[in-house]
Amino acid sequence: MIGVRDFSTQLGGREVLCSVTFVPGGGAVTALCGPNGAGKSTLLRALAGLLPGGQPMPREVAYLPQGALCAWGLTVRQVAELGRIPHGDRNDAAVQRALAACGVTALAERRVDRISGGQARRAMLARVLAAEPKVLLLDEPVADLDPAACHDVMRLLRDFAGGGGTVVVVLHALELAATYADRLVVLQAGRVVADGAPADVLPAAAASFGMVLQSGAVPLLRPLVPPLGAS
Amino acid sequence: MLTLLSLMLGAAGLGVPDWGILWQLRVPRTGLALLVGAGLGLSGAVLQGVLRNPLADPWVLGVGGCAALGAVAVFYWGISAAFPPALPLGGFAGAAVGCLALLFVFRRAQSGPGLILAGVAVAALASALLSLALSAAPNPFALYEITFWLMGGLEDRTLMHLALAGPPVVLGCALLLRLGPGLDALSLGEETAASLGTPVPRTMRRAVLGVALAVGAGAAVAGGIGFVGLIVPNLLRPLVGERPGALLWPSMAGGALLLLLADMAARAAGLWLPLAAEPRLGVLTALLGAPFLVSASRRMAA
Numbered sequence: 062m063i064g065v066r067d068f069s070t071q072l073g074g075r076e077v078l079c080s081v082t083f084v085p086g087g088g089a090v091t092a093l094c095g096p097n098g099a100g101k102s103t104l105l106r107a108l109a110g111l112l113p114g115g116q117p118m119p120r121e122v123a124y125l126p127q128g129a130l131c132a133w134g135l136t137v138r139q140v141a142e143l144g145r146i147p148h149g150d151r152n153d154a155a156v157q158r159a160l161a162a163c164g165v166t167a168l169a170e171r172r173v174d175r176i177s178g179g180q181a182r183r184a185m186l187a188r189v190l191a192a193e194p195k196v197l198l199l200d201e202p203v204a205d206l207d208p209a210a211c212h213d214v215m216r217l218l219r220d221f222a223g224g225g226g227t228v229v230v231v232l233h234a235l236e237l238a239a240t241y242a243d244r245l246v247v248l249q250a251g252r253v254v255a256d257g258a259p260a261d262v263l264p265a266a267a268a269s270f271g272m273v274l275q276s277g278a279v280p281l282l283r284p285l286v287p288p289l290g291a292s
Numbered sequence: 293m294l295t296l297l298s299l300m301l302g303a304a305g306l307g308v309p310d311w312g313i314l315w316q317l318r319v320p321r322t323g324l325a326l327l328v329g330a331g332l333g334l335s336g337a338v339l340q341g342v343l344r345n346p347l348a349d350p351w352v353l354g355v356g357g358c359a360a361l362g363a364v365a366v367f368y369w370g371i372s373a374a375f376p377p378a379l380p381l382g383g384f385a386g387a388a389v390g391c392l393a394l395l396f397v398f399r400r401a402q403s404g405p406g407l408i409l410a411g412v413a414v415a416a417l418a419s420a421l422l423s424l425a426l427s428a429a430p431n432p433f434a435l436y437e438i439t440f441w442l443m444g445g446l447e448d449r450t451l452m453h454l455a456l457a458g459p460p461v462v463l464g465c466a467l468l469l470r471l472g473p474g475l476d477a478l479s480l481g482e483e484t485a486a487s488l489g490t491p492v493p494r495t496m497r498r499a500v501l502g503v504a505l506a507v508g509a510g511a512a513v514a515g516g517i518g519f520v521g522l523i524v525p526n527l528l529r530p531l532v533g534e535r536p537g538a539l540l541w542p543s544m545a546g547g548a549l550l551l552l553l554a555d556m557a558a559r560a561a562g563l564w565l566p567l568a569a570e571p572r573l574g575v576l577t578a579l580l581g582a583p584f585l586v587s588a589s590r591r592m593a594a
Contacts, residue, residue, distance in 0.1 A: 109487050119489030132344035132479045133534035146477050147489045172534075188480070192488075 062087070062227070063108050063122060063196055070103060070112055077103045079251040085196075085244075090218050090228040092238035092259070094266045095248035101231045102127055104248065105198050108229060119147030123194035127201050127231070129185045134172040137165050137184040144191030152191075159190035162217055164210075178205045186214065196227040203237065215241040235266055320449045324457065325555040326548040328446075328514045331461045331506030333547015334540060336521025338468045341475035341536030342499045343408055346529075347585075349522040350507040353407075353500070354414030355390050356518065359511035361418045362386015364425050364438050384460065387508020390414050394500055407496060444515035444574025446555050457513040464505025465544060467498055472537030479536055517574045519581025520547050526584070554580070 064084030070077055078100045085091045085108070093101045103112075109124040110117040117124075123144070131140055141156045160166045163183040173181045182205045189197060197218065203211040215237050218228045222243070232238045238245050238259055245262040247255040247269050255265035267274045332350060339348040350356055366382030393414050394407075422442075429435040474495040477485035482492050511517070524546040525539050532542050554576045562570025 106483070111483055111486055117487050117489060119487065122487070124484065124487040126481065126483055129480065129484065132481070133536065134529075135479065135534055139533070139535055140480075143476055143480060143488070146473055149473075185480075 063110075063118075065104070065107050068107060070107065072103065077251055078107065081248075081251070081253055083108075083246060083253065083256075085227050085229045087227045088222055088225050089243040090222045090230065090241060091244045091246060092242035093229065093231045093246050093248060094233070094235065094238055095254075095269050096271075098250075099248040099269070100251040101248050102200050105200050105229065105231060109198050120192070121194055122196040122198060123189040123192045124198045125185060125189045125200060125202055128204070130181070131173050131185075134174045136170050136172055137176070137180075137187070138169040140173055140184045141169075141187040141191045144188040147192060152193075155193050156187075156191045159187040162190055162220075163187040164213060179207060179210060182206060183210070183214075186217075190217075190221075194226075197221060197229070199228070199230045201231050201233065203232070203234065211237060235263065238266070239263055320451050320454045321446045321555065322552065323454045324446050324449050324514060325552045327454070327457060327461050328510035328517065329520060329551025330544045330548040331465060331510045332517065332520035333524040333550065334465050334468050334544040335503040335507050336523075336547070337525040337536070337539045337543035338471055338475065338499050339503060339521065340525055341471075341478060341539070342496055344479065344481075345408070346526055347522065348408070349519065350503055351518045351521070352415065353390075353394060353411035353503060354416075354418055355387050355394070355411075355504050355507045356511050356516060357415045357418030357422070358390025358393075359383040359387040359508045360442055360516055361422050361425075362389065363441060363512060363515075364422055367434055367438050367441075368425050368430070381456075381512070383512025384508050386418075387504050387511065390418065391500060391504030391508070393417075394504075407500075440572075442516045442574070443572035444517040444577070445558075445572050446514055447570065449513060453513040457509045460505045460509035464502045464507075464509070467502035468506065469540055469544070471495060471499060471502075472540055475536035475540075515574060517551070517577050519577045519584070520550055523577075523581055523584050524550055551577075 064082075066082050066084075067080045068082070069079050081100070081104060083104065093104065095101055105124070106112055107115065109115070109122055111124070135143075138156065138160065141159050142151060144159065145152055145156065157166075160169055163186050165180065165183050165187055168176055168180060168184070173184050176184070182202065186199075186202055189199070199218075203214050206214060211234065218230060219241055222228050230242075232242075242259050245255070245257065245259040245266060246253060247262060247266045249269045254269060255262045264274055335350040336348070339350060339353065340346055342348075360383070362385045363383035365386070366378045394410050426435060426438060429438065474485070474490045474492075477488045477490040478492070478495070480488075485495075486492050507521075525543045528539055528542050528546055532538055551573075555573055558570050558573050558576055
């Protein structure tokens with residue numbers, strides 16, 4: 062449904078993406094990896110239709126930018142309700158489900174500027190889910206989260222893809238990509254340098270950071286406690 | 293009830309006035325206080341929402357300054373002496389020019405900070421031209437009248453002023469009141485708002501146009517009345533929550549109420565305090581606004 066073919070774009074005279082072809086698959090989690098400045102966020106914006114000439118699809122595609130914040134002291138519930146704007150309704154059931162899925166039901170009436178950064182990040186994720194979209198485009202959604210919460214969010218994305226949805230997520234944690242993604246796309250200097258199943262692409266992903274994988278072993282951290290959203 | 297009280301308060305003391313005074317003086321004055329205040333309060337709420345900054349105010353955008361410049365130009369060339377309605381018309385024309393200048397600058401930087409910078413630039417230009425006009429005033433009387441007008445006030449306004457300012461203020465408010473969902477979306481940033489289907493540049497253009505109508509027409513008949521747009525939304529936030537779209541109607545009502553109260557306070561002070569004349573309305577709102585700014589800056593620093 063969404064995707065780019067042979068796509069190039071410039072930012073301030075510098076070529077940020079250079080003839081990139083990328084079509085995310087439905088029912089799958091695709092992780093975008095690569096060093097800072099590789100063009101991951103720009104590619105995500107292009108998919109969201111936010112670059113000049115693009116057309117956002119607010120009902121189908123939900124986009125969460127990097128370090129998303131709310132300018133005002135809205136409550137967590139109000140932030141989640143913003144996700145309903147494309148539908149022009151206040152579907153309380155969808156909002157409630159989104160809050161529960163992100164484990165912030167107990168915080169629903171708290172102001173997002175008076176909870177922790179990680180909790181606020183989950184409130185922003187609840188906003189994206191409340192829209193009940195077909196495609197999730199998430200730019201580093203686990204950046205501020207503790208390790209257990211990281212796994213919670215990644216499992217959430219797996220469930221979303223399991224229900225037939227499309228997920229494209231920018232990740233820096235290769236172990237999360239290796240554990241939860243169906244497909245790993247590595248960007249470097251505006252070009253796709255590797256694209257495939259995580260097991261096959263991980264060495265290339267590590268190389269894009271100037272690192273090597275130790276004897277193919279991926280450091281894995283699995284949570285012992287049940288995820289917050291399930292409780 | 294306050295409106296009734298306002299109709300009863302005047303230079304002759306508190307009481308039921310005769311029909312002539314009521315119709316010629318009190319109704320225009322009360323009506324204008326409500327109208328101008330509503331436009332200022334609503335404009336403040338919209339601008340703060342668009343710029344995602346609780347310190348935004350219609351006068352920051354330079355719309356007020358340009359209205360003042362337009363009215364002063366009318367004084368300067370002596371048109372207002374020959375044709376009194378030229379004064380509000382000049383103020384409105386100034387606001388319209390300021391609005392166009394703003395849109396022109398804004399077209400290049402279609403973002404919140406770009407809009408603030410454009411507003412500050414327009415305001416600085418208007419202020420410089422205003423000072424130029426004042427320093428080159430043709431006679432002391434003109435200087436006196438211009439300075440007085442800049443301080444803002446609602447005394448001696450007629451039904452004609454009300455008829456002149458009414459339609460543009462109402463039209464501007466109607467335009468601004470429809471921006472609620474767009475402002476809600478903008479609280480997540482311009483990019484996210486766009487991804488939620490909000491036409492961000494169009495929302496900003498409408499906000500600027502609505503503010504120019506509501507504030508320009510109001511400033512044209514009431515002079516320089518600042519800070520209402522700044523105070524009202526910030527007073528209301530703890531009461532009705534911070535969602536920008538939910539602040540629009542309360543800010544409009546709150547602005548009308550605040551200016552009505554301030555005008556009644558000015559009349560009461562003129563009546564019962566040993567002053568040569570009633571205090572100017574713009575001076576009163578500034579006296580209210582300055583301490584408020586200090587407390588707001590403290591809260592932001594904390």
